[in-house]
Amino acid sequence: MEKITTAKLQDSKSQHKKICMLTAYDYPFAKILDEAGVDIVLIGDSLGNVALGYENTLPVSMQEMLIHTRAVARAVEQAMIVADMPFGSFQKKSKEALGNAIDLVKAGAEAVKIEGVQYLDAVKRIIKAGIP
Secondary structure, eight states: OOOOOHHHHHHHHHTTOOOOEEEOOSHHHHHHHHHHTOSEEEEOTTHHHHTSOOSSSTTOOHHHHHHHHHHHHHHOSSSEEEEEOOTTSSSSOHHHHHHHHHHHHHTTOSEEEOOOGGGHHHHHHHHHTTOO
């Protein structure tokens, strides 16, 4: 199987093929998902609830996302790796959002996920920098 890219995902979408995305927070689970043929492995900020014992996702830090992104990236060979931008990492300034997105890419993410149309300026800045 080949490496999944944004172009391959766009092709799948245009051909009405299903795309499978599942969440992993660590090396062993990411390895299992990748070997199973999942298209996208997401490192979700839900790691706060699921793996770190937080009550919700709000306390998840960029540092924690970076650690888990690195672990997942070491395991994945074929799937696209998408990392959540945690709360507080993109809301303040779009320039700061870009810096955080770059850090996630350096950690192994191939795309980042931001929630909220009100953060369109941050999204545009990140996309302009070449980060899906």
